[in-house]
Every structure is written in structure tokens, then in C-alpha cells.
Amino acid sequence: MNKAWWKESVIYQIYPRSFCDSNGDGIGDLNGIRSKLDYLQELGINVIWLSPIYKSPNDDMGYDISDYQDIMDDFGNMDDFDALLKEAHEHQIKIVMDLVVNHTSDEHKWFIESRQSKDNPKRDYYIWREGKDGKEPNNWGSCFSGSAWEWDENTQMYYLHCFSKKQPDLNWDNPKVRDEVFNMMTWWCDKGIDGFRMDVISMISKVPGLPDGKVYEGALYGDLSNTTNGPKVHEYLQEMRDRVLSKYDLITVGECAGVTIEEAQKYAGLDNKELNMVFQFEHTSLDHDENGKWTTKRMYLPDLKKNLSKWQVELENKAWNSLYWDNHDQPRIVSRLGDDSPLSAKCIATVLHMMQGTPYIYQGEELGMTNYPFTSIDECRDIESINAFKELINAGKLTKEQMIAGIAAKGRDNARTPMQWDDSDNAGFTAGTPWINVNPNYKTINAKAELEDENSVFNYYKKLISLRRKSEWSDIIVYGTYRLLDEDDESVFAYTRQLDEKKLIVICNMTGKEVDYTIPEDVNGVKNTVISNCDSVELKQQMKLPAWFAGVYEI
Numbered sequence: 300m301n302k303a304w305w306k307e308s309v310i311y312q313i314y315p316r317s318f319c320d321s322n323g324d325g326i327g328d329l330n331g332i333r334s335k336l337d338y339l340q341e342l343g344i345n346v347i348w349l350s351p352i353y354k355s356p357n358d359d360m361g362y363d364i365s366d367y368q369d370i371m372d373d374f375g376n377m378d379d380f381d382a383l384l385k386e387a388h389e390h391q392i393k394i395v396m397d398l399v400v401n402h403t404s405d406e407h408k409w410f411i412e413s414r415q416s417k418d419n420p421k422r423d424y425y426i427w428r429e430g431k432d433g434k435e436p437n438n439w440g441s442c443f444s445g446s447a448w449e450w451d452e453n454t455q456m457y458y459l460h461c462f463s464k465k466q467p468d469l470n471w472d473n474p475k476v477r478d479e480v481f482n483m484m485t486w487w488c489d490k491g492i493d494g495f496r497m498d499v500i501s502m503i504s505k506v507p508g509l510p511d512g513k514v515y516e517g518a519l520y521g522d523l524s525n526t527t528n529g530p531k532v533h534e535y536l537q538e539m540r541d542r543v544l545s546k547y548d549l550i551t552v553g554e555c556a557g558v559t560i561e562e563a564q565k566y567a568g569l570d571n572k573e574l575n576m577v578f579q580f581e582h583t584s585l586d587h588d589e590n591g592k593w594t595t596k597r598m599y600l601p602d603l604k605k606n607l608s609k610w611q612v613e614l615e616n617k618a619w620n621s622l623y624w625d626n627h628d629q630p631r632i633v634s635r636l637g638d639d640s641p642l643s644a645k646c647i648a649t650v651l652h653m654m655q656g657t658p659y660i661y662q663g664e665e666l667g668m669t670n671y672p673f674t675s676i677d678e679c680r681d682i683e684s685i686n687a688f689k690e691l692i693n694a695g696k697l698t699k700e701q702m703i704a705g706i707a708a709k710g711r712d713n714a715r716t717p718m719q720w721d722d723s724d725n726a727g728f729t730a731g732t733p734w735i736n737v738n739p740n741y742k743t744i745n746a747k748a749e750l751e752d753e754n755s756v757f758n759y760y761k762k763l764i765s766l767r768r769k770s771e772w773s774d775i776i777v778y779g780t781y782r783l784l785d786e787d788d789e790s791v792f793a794y795t796r797q798l799d800e801k802k803l804i805v806i807c808n809m810t811g812k813e814v815d816y817t818i819p820e821d822v823n824g825v826k827n828t829v830i831s832n833c834d835s836v837e838l839k840q841q842m843k844l845p846a847w848f849a850g851v852y853e854i
């Protein structure tokens with residue numbers, strides 16, 4: 300068993316724009332985060348992942364960076380950051396920065412220079428191509444609708460942007476680009492930050508020749524498979540490890556769109572040549588359909604169980620999992636898998652937090668914050684939803700009503716509504732006008748009420764975190780072997796964890812109905828209840844599990 304602090308951590312993701320506004324401009328900021336460190340310490344997490352806080356014109360809410368070594372005006376300045384880092388450390392909380400280096404903003408000085416002329420020294424920092432037959436160089440579609448290529452009038456060439464046209468892709472095959480990125484990372488490490496979450500890092504190496512992508516039935520463009528897990532991605536990450544990461548004691552997680560188990564074993568292998576762990580996305584697309592995420596379709600439980608279990612089993616002793624339901628790109632899990640109730644939030648949390656891997660909690664998840672009831676595109680701020688709304692309706696793929704229903708079910712803004720601190724105006728998030736609407740349910744779902752209620756979702760998360768971090772079961776929860784039970788059961792998510800002589804069983808009824816369940820393990824002589832969201836239920840071979848029941852026992 301290879302122990303490591305980052306395997307034993309619980310990470311809390313902050314989306315600064317929506318976390319806490321200290322100056323009344325309607326936008327969260329660094330001083331707002333500072334004011335909530337006590338809250339985070341109370342919850343028990345030991346690492347914060349900060350979504351981007353760098354200078355940015357905010358075309359994609361900070362994922363379009365115009366200066367990697369400066370702070371976004373809306374969020375404060377470098378002194379505020381230094382104070383946040385210092386105070387977080389005083390609270391025994393580490394800070395992981397978002398590293399967005401597949402692309403920059405088109406307002407970054409490198410791109411401003413690059414687009415000036417074909418012989419500019421920075422020209423080759425980005426991916427420029429001539430058109431083909433008077434059209435784009437290939438059929439790739441951008442993740443945010445439309446072609447992945449933008450015509451540049453000045454130099455009469457196209458540049459690649461896998462995301463918005465204000466996010467040109469960097470050319471990692473250029474060693475100068477890698478020098479720039481590694482120097483910038485070193486600068487942050489020397490400041491004392493504790494790690495990096497690497498945005499779409501699986502996309503930094505493109506297949507040479509940039510061949511067309513596959514056009515799936517009904518799709519408007521070719522896919523981006525020739526940009527993911529490309530031929531040199533592992534070489535570049537190993538170079539990054541040699542030149543930067545190996546010199547510090549960091550936590551590193553790669554956001555790896557399109558990652559397979561086989562690839563993950565390379566990115567996050569226990570030999571530690573590249574990253575500590577990856578975010579994989581397979582389970583987040585189980586409720587998509589032929590139009591992608593824009594659907595109210597729900598996940599089929601056996602698919603979810605089999606998928607997560609595959610990652611549990613196949614990374615064991617080979618690589619390390621990151622465990623997440625929510626982040627700033629996903630809808631709220633209590634709405635997605637549950638029924639918006641606190642009980643379902645606790646049940647769904649139990650499933651994840653008892654698995655092997657490092658868990659991530661996205662702000663508000665610990666309160667059971669829900670999706671927002673979107674009824675109009677005017678309520679949206681997210682470029683992905685807004686562009687897809689236009690494109691799919693224009694192409695006649697979906698009606699306006701279907702699109703709004705899809706956005707309400709899966710859109711990214713569900714995660715981005717302001718953090719619900721209390722029941723005062725704007726949920727205590729801001730004294731001004733919030734940049735995006737507050738969820739109207741803040742009067743009942745808010746941190747203040749939940750801190751005072753020992754049965755709240757907050758206090759349940761607190762217990763889950765403390766079980767993992769500081770209890771007699773910590774080792775088995777972090778390192779124990781996982782085994783799924785009853786993979787075809789459509790209602791119950793049950794599994795065991797085992798470490799030496801110790802064994803835990805996790806039983807969760809993932810439905811809003813009472814179900815009968817026969818435990819396929821010997822549960823005679825049960826020693827302990829580790830946690831449950833319904834203490835009155837007793838463990839026995841034949842059980843009646845109440846709606847959204849969750850129980851973890853030592854057997």
C-alpha cells in the first residue's frame with residue numbers, strides 16, 4: 300500500500316465568481332473566500348481547488364486567460380491572493396490552482412503578437428493553418444458550437460480553437476511554449492501553492508496533419524478525437540514532471556476528456572511519472588443522448604454502477620481515482636440522480652465518499668444545493684449553453700422548449716448560481732446585484748440553517764469527511780479494495796471495501812421508494828454502523844430499505 304497525503308485528502312472546489320462577494324459588486328472574490336475559511340475548516344476539507352482567478356476577459360468565465368501571473372480585476376489583486384494563501388495554510392488548508400494551458404485568451408499578449416504577421420516570433424505559439432478549398436482546414440467542431448477554426452482577416456489564415464474563438468489553442472509542439480508554461484508554473488510553485496488541476500490537459504497534443512474527426516450520425520461537425528490523448532501528451536507531461544512538478548510536493552489532477560482506463564493508467568500511474576490522478580468523464584455522459592447533454596434523460600443505475608466500478612477495479616494498484624459528482628461544468632447531483640431532497644443528497648454522497656480515490660466536493664454540494672429552475676435563455680450566462688441553444692434550434696435539431704428543458708437538466712449554470720450562505724437577500728452571497736440569479740430555494744437550503752441542524756446535509760458531509768480523514772476506518776476507506784455487489788440491481792448501489800481483516804459494506808437505495816434487498820454477504824455478527832442517513836434501520840440479511848436509504852457497516 301503506497302500511502303500519500305494526496306490520497307488521504309478531501310478536496311473542495313471553489314468557483315470564485317459564485318462563492319462569496321466581499322465588495323458588493325455582485326461577483327465573488329478572493330477576500331470573500333478568505334472570509335469563509337473557518338466554514339471550510341469546520342467542514343473538514345484540507346485542500347481547495349480554485350477555479351481560475353487569473354486576468355481574463357471572461358468569455359468562458361476565467362478559462363480564457365490573458366495573463367497567467369496576474370489576478371482578475373473582479374476577484375481582487377495579488378496581495379489578496381497572497382493573504383488567502385497564507386490564511387488558508389494557517390487553517391491547514393492547501394490551495395490547488397487551475398492550470399489552463401491548452402489555450403489562452405485571444406487577449407493574451409502571446410496571441411496578440413502571434414496574429415500580427417506570419418513571421419512574428421510568436422506566430423508558432425498557436426496553431427495556424429491555411430484554408431482548404433476555400434473552407435476551414437478540417438471538419439473539427441468546437442466544444443462550444445460552430446467550427447473549431449476561426450478565420451483571421453489580417454494574415455488570411457485560420458487558427459484553431461477547440462473551445463470559444465476567444466480561446467486559441469497553444470501549440471505544445473513548440474518547445475518555447477513549453478518553456479513559457481513551465482516557467483510560469485514554477486513561479487506559482489515558488490509562491491507556495493500546493494498543486495494544479497490541469498484543464499483539458501489530455502488535449503495538448505494534436506495528431507500531426509490534423510486529420511478530420513469522425514462525424515457521428517446527426518452531428519454538424521467532426522469530433523475532436525484527434526486532439527485528445529494525442530501522440531505526445533505523455534512525453535509532454537513527463538517533461539513537465541521532470542522540469543517542474545518533481546521539484547515540489549504537489550497534488551496534481553488532470554482533467555482528461557476522452558480518457559480511457561488504459562490511458563489513465565499512464566497519466567496517473569503509481570510510478571508517478573506524470574500526474575497523481577485524472578478526472579474521467581464516462582459516468583457524466585451516461586444520461587446524454589444523440590444531441591449530447593441537452594436532454595432530460597436520467598441515468599440507468601446499473602450503467603452507472605458498472606462504469607464507476609470498472610474505474611475502481613481497473614485502477615486498483617495501477618493508478619489513482621478522483622471521485623466526483625459535481626463541478627462547475629456539471630448539473631447538481633441531487634437533481635441529476637436524486638429528487639432534490641436532503642435525504643437523497645446524503646445517500647448519493649455516501650455512494651461516492653466510500654469509494655477508493657480522492658473525493659472532490661463542489662461548493663454547495665455539501666448543502667444539497669439543487670439545479671436552478673431555468674425557463675428562459677436570458678437567465679443563462681454560460682457560453683456553452685447560449686451557443687448550443689442558437690445552433691441546435693437553428694439546425695432544427697431541438698425546439699426551444701426542448702433546449703430549455705435540456706439546459707435546466709444539464710446546463711453548466713446550474714452549478715454556477717451563487718453559494719447559499721443564509722436566508723437574507725441574495726442568500727447572503729452579495730450586497731449588490733448577483734451576476735447570475737440566486738436559486739429561489741435559498742430560504743430553506745443555506746449554510747446558516749444547516750450548520751445549526753445536526754441532521755443537515757452539511758453535517759452529514761462533515762461526518763463523511765471526518766470518517767475518511769480522521770477515524771478508525773480511514774485506512775480502509777482510502778485504501779481498501781472495492782467490490783461491487785448485485786451489479787444488475789436497478790435500485791440498490793451496494794459494494795464492499797476490504798483491507799486485511801477489516802471489511803465494510805455500503806448499501807444505498809438510489810430510489811425514492813422502499814425496496815427489498817437481500818444482502819449477498821454474511822452480515823451475521825455485525826460489529827459497527829459506520830454511518831447511516833437513517834439510524835433506525837438495522838442491518839440484517841433481508842432488509843426493507845427506506846427511500847434514499849444509505850448505510851455503511853463494518854462486517
Ligand code: NOJ
Pocket residue numbers: 359362363399462498499554627628
Ligand atoms: C474545462 C473546464 O472545466 C471548462 O469550464 C472550460 O470551459 C473548458 N475546459 C475550457 O477551458
